[in-house]
Amino acid sequence: DVKVTQSSRYLVKRTGEKVFLECVQDMDHENMFWYRQDPGLGLRLIYFSYDVKMKEKGDIPEGYSVSREKKERFSLILESASTNQTSMYLCASAAGAGEQYFGPGTRLTVT
């Protein structure tokens, strides 16, 4: 079974803090994704990566950056957290185009 793990299930941070969300997959997938999920808006793609050290902006990259130094690990960075970044963050991986496998999510609250 594909396993995608995320470093925290719940996180509370203060405005202005730098926040790191980590995602690890164990299936040697080339593609990894970061989404945020908000009620009524579904999933919105923040960034994705199709190879080590490669990254592409998704639909809402502002305020975020990513890092992929190893194939299995994809990190999402909030350089200076703001209250409007309070959300559920979901990581996913995929072998090429098609079915994505999701982690359990990190619920981030910025106060």
Place this chain on the structure above:
Amino acid sequence: GEDVEQSLFLSVREGDSSVINCTYTDSSSTYLYWYKQEPGAGLQLLTYIFSNMDMKQDQRLTVLLNKKDKHLSLRIADTQTGDSAIYFCANQGGKLIFGQGTELSVKP
């Protein structure tokens, strides 16, 4: 840009059938997916259909695809309280685009 639309809520009684609908705009679909998200969890793939099919059945689940109308539906027969979740459709065209999710509530 390309879009996928779903209604936000559906409420049914236990034992009834549930039908969750989805429309999409990107006609270059290759696959269409249904994901299920239980409370506090990530998304799990429930089923999928190739874009050249019009129906797929998998136990209690039936997926219908009308390519002409760009309409996808998921029917759950004999709905149980354990089916209560948010259901997302997703269209794999140029990129994978998710709908907003339909929250299914099953009342005993």
